[in-house]
Amino acid sequence: MTSAATATPLLERRLLWVLGKGGVGRTTVAAALGLLGARRGARTIVAEVSARGELPELFGHSAGEGEMELADGLWTIQVDTRRALDEYLHEHLPLRMLADLVGATRLISYLAAATPGLRELLNTGKVWELAQPQRRVPLGDPYELVVADAPASGHALGLLTAPRSFARAAQAGPIARQGGRIDEMLHDRAQTGLIGVARPAEAAVTELLELRASLRESAELDFDLVVVNYVPPDGVSAADGRALADALARPAGLSADARAAIQRARFEERLASVAREQVAALVAELDGVPVIELPALYVERVGRAEAESLGERLGRAL
Amino acid sequence: MSEPDLASVLLERRICICVGAGGVGKTTTSAAIALGLAARGRRVALVTIDPSRRLAGALALSELSNEPQVLSAAHLAPTGLDLRGEVCAMVLDPKRTFDELVTALAPDERTRERVLANHIYRELSSAVAGSHDFTAVAKLYELDRTHEYDAIVLDTPPSRNTLDFLRAPERLIQFLDARALRMLLAPAGIGARLAGRAGTPALALFRQLVGVDLLGEISQFLSSIGGLLGGFRERASAVQALLRDPASAFVMVSTPESEPVRESIAFATQLRDASLPLAGLVVNRYHPPVPDPAPQTAAALGAALGERLAGRVIAAGGRAQVLAARDAIGVGRLEEALGSVPRTLVPIQTAGIGELETLGAVARELFGL
Numbered sequence: 001m002t003s004a005a006t007a008t009p010l011l012e013r014r015l016l017w018v019l020g021k022g023g024v025g026r027t028t029v030a031a032a033l034g035l036l037g038a039r040r041g042a043r044t045i046v047a048e049v050s051a052r053g054e055l056p057e058l059f060g061h062s063a064g065e066g067e068m069e070l071a072d073g074l075w076t077i078q079v080d081t082r083r084a085l086d087e088y089l090h091e092h093l094p095l096r097m098l099a100d101l102v103g104a105t106r107l108i109s110y111l112a113a114a115t116p117g118l119r120e121l122l123n124t125g126k127v128w129e130l131a132q133p134q135r136r137v138p139l140g141d142p143y144e145l146v147v148a149d150a151p152a153s154g155h156a157l158g159l160l161t162a163p164r165s166f167a168r169a170a171q172a173g174p175i176a177r178q179g180g181r182i183d184e185m186l187h188d189r190a191q192t193g194l195i196g197v198a199r200p201a202e203a204a205v206t207e208l209l210e211l212r213a214s215l216r217e218s219a220e221l222d223f224d225l226v227v228v229n230y231v232p233p234d235g236v237s238a239a240d241g242r243a244l245a246d247a248l249a250r251p252a253g254l255s256a257d258a259r260a261a262i263q264r265a266r267f268e269e270r271l272a273s274v275a276r277e278q279v280a281a282l283v284a285e286l287d288g289v290p291v292i293e294l295p296a297l298y299v300e301r302v303g304r305a306e307a308e309s310l311g312e313r314l315g316r317a318l
Numbered sequence: 319m320s321e322p323d324l325a326s327v328l329l330e331r332r333i334c335i336c337v338g339a340g341g342v343g344k345t346t347t348s349a350a351i352a353l354g355l356a357a358r359g360r361r362v363a364l365v366t367i368d369p370s371r372r373l374a375g376a377l378a379l380s381e382l383s384n385e386p387q388v389l390s391a392a393h394l395a396p397t398g399l400d401l402r403g404e405v406c407a408m409v410l411d412p413k414r415t416f417d418e419l420v421t422a423l424a425p426d427e428r429t430r431e432r433v434l435a436n437h438i439y440r441e442l443s444s445a446v447a448g449s450h451d452f453t454a455v456a457k458l459y460e461l462d463r464t465h466e467y468d469a470i471v472l473d474t475p476p477s478r479n480t481l482d483f484l485r486a487p488e489r490l491i492q493f494l495d496a497r498a499l500r501m502l503l504a505p506a507g508i509g510a511r512l513a514g515r516a517g518t519p520a521l522a523l524f525r526q527l528v529g530v531d532l533l534g535e536i537s538q539f540l541s542s543i544g545g546l547l548g549g550f551r552e553r554a555s556a557v558q559a560l561l562r563d564p565a566s567a568f569v570m571v572s573t574p575e576s577e578p579v580r581e582s583i584a585f586a587t588q589l590r591d592a593s594l595p596l597a598g599l600v601v602n603r604y605h606p607p608v609p610d611p612a613p614q615t616a617a618a619l620g621a622a623l624g625e626r627l628a629g630r631v632i633a634a635g636g637r638a639q640v641l642a643a644r645d646a647i648g649v650g651r652l653e654e655a656l657g658s659v660p661r662t663l664v665p666i667q668t669a670g671i672g673e674l675e676t677l678g679a680v681a682r683e684l685f686g687l
Contacts, residue, residue, distance in 0.1 A: 021340070021341060022339065022340020022341040023339070023340050023341015023342060023578070024341065027577075052581075054577065057580065152340055204341075233637070235630055235633060235634050235637075236627075236630050236631070236634060240627055240630060243623065243627060244623070244627070244631070247622050247623055250622075253622065254618065254622060255612065255614070255615060255618055257611040257612045257615040258611070258615050258618045258619050258622065260611075261611055261615060261619060261631050261632065261634075261635050262619070262623075262631055264608065264631075264634055264635055264638045265630065265631040265634040265635070267668065268634045268637065268638070269634075270668060270669045270670055271666075271669045273669070273670065274669035274670045275669075298637050298640040298641065298644075299640075299644070300576065300643070300644045300647050300648075301575075301576030301577075301644075302576070302577075
């Protein structure tokens with residue numbers, strides 16, 4: 001494992017983005033970070049930008065609208081483009097003009113959907129708003145830590161590049177200013193951290209590295225940390241694997257049960273060895289970005305207790 | 319091996335649409351189904367959206383192409399399958415597919431050029447939610463109409479829910495519907511408003527807020543898309559009819575882990591609500607049951623391997639039992655929610671073998687080859 005020393009301040013930043021391919025356990029990592037933050041006394045919110053309601057489910061709740069308390073000091077929200085647009089309009093328009101909007105919501109949604117990058121900007125803007133010491137929404141209490149559970153890779157890139165595009169492309173106006181402010185926070189290493197998540201499998205590793213290349217190229221951003229989820233236990237080593245193969249090759253002396261047990265151990269060893277190769281390839285490609293491995297969990301479903309224990313591991317490693 | 323029920327269903331249908339959550343092996347399953355059908359003598363078109371680099375490489379799809387390419391028998395030899403039929407594979411580029419559709423539907427060259435160059439068109443064809451789904455089903459329809467294939471297997475793009483996919487044609491039409499937009503913009507007639515560049519208050523507000531002036535683009539978009547709308551509408555209803563055709567089969571792909579199971583059940587409910595019955599279920603990365611070893615096994619392992627290694631073998635067996643128990647619960651939940659749909663459990667595959675070898679193994683599991 002790479003030294004995590006450079007990533008030490010990560011937990012002291014206000015805004016952490018969790019990025020990666022579908023099925024790699026992004027939400028579990030986001031929940032683990034959220035629980036860790038809350039445990040350390042920070043008022044924390046996990047914002048699901050993918051809005052699949054996975055996080056409430058993990059805590060045994062059903063998804064609801066707005067900010068929702070999951071545990072002591074831990075909140076969650078499903079970020080929704082439409083609500084974000086409404087909030088934005090209410091913040092930026094004088095009351096008398098809001099009246100004009102009645103009946104025009106569909107048009108505004110249409111325009112928002114047709115404007116390149118605007119949906120992404122609105123979603124990133126909502127995450128940014130949650131991370132403000134002075135909240136923009138009425139009666140909003142500030143959070144000390146915002147963990148953003150981003151959608152799958154390609155969409156995540158759009159979220160992180162949209163503010164800059166608007167800051168540069170739009171003529172003067174509130175959106176250009178807003179884009180500039182958000183982009184500034186995204187690039188402030190004292191405030192924002194980027195965490196990539198992968199499984200130790202080829203597709204997930206490749207996609208994470210591709211996402212990193214795009215982030216660096218189009219947004220001048222990089223991961224502060226990469227978390228590899230589902231790392232199988234070392235159990236049986238490669239040398240052990242050979243000893244097991246030898247035992248199976250011997251003509252007699254083993255019962256069917258014993259042979260089956262050995263075959264299962266060899267199967268696990270091969271999975272683990274491919275996983276180790278993938279982790280090694282990832283670490284080599286990441287050239288210096290700290291990598292933390294989280295173990296595969298042998299449970300029926302990942303719930304709060306598992307997320308808490310993974311959070312503690314992250315806390316120890318960071 | 320006898321032929322699984324799911325294989326019988328797939329062999330009877332002309333179209334197989336693989337749906338499911340992200341990261342469950344949908345693309346691999348689609349490719350394995352195509353190979354299995356080819357092994358049973360069918361000429362198959364495999365339409366995939368975004369395969370991993372390794373799978374694309376294994377299928378010789380490194381060149382992104384919107385046209386089906388025949389995969390050569392020599393290339394597929396590592397699958398170990400006796401392919402009596404043929405697989406033509408293509409990786410769909412949604413943007414290009416959309417452009418092709420506009421080209422096909424545009425009444426004249428000038429309209430086509432104006433639509434393709436319009437910023438609003440370019441944004442919605444590559445970014446609007448549902449446009450990837452729409453292009454996938456549009457391509458499905460086109461391929462089906464050529465009558466060149468016995469079967470078409472579609473790997474659907476990852477979307478938040480299956481309904482996005484099913485409603486894509488309808489939603490896109492709504493989006494493109496110039497009449498609806500015209501009414502929103504100005505009930506009295508958009509022409510005058512746009513000509514005066516005043517726009518409605520909402521449009522003016524939007525321009526002020528966003529700092530992007532869309533007025534000219536919208537006006538141009540509306541006038542140029544108008545001629546295509548009838549064609550889009552017609553195409554969309556033909557696509558809807560194809561999805562509901564008895565020759566089409568929706569196959570749910572999942573893994574037994576709790577999160578994909580939850581998403582799969584939600585997808586299946588949506589399909590049912592849309593009156594589109596699920597034809598089958600494929601559960602990937604399944605860990606089969608591990609019986610308790612006979613009491614003397616530990617001692618036998620100890621004698622053969624030594625205490626340390628025997629201990630590790632037994633520990634690995636314990637983990638396999640936990641995973642098998644977890645998977646039994648996941649499969650049970652799927653079966654309970656999905657009813658008696660034909661299903662195949664595909665055991666977790668050996669790691670470290672080539673992609674084509676894996677595809678061959680999965681195809682054998684699915685088709686009892």
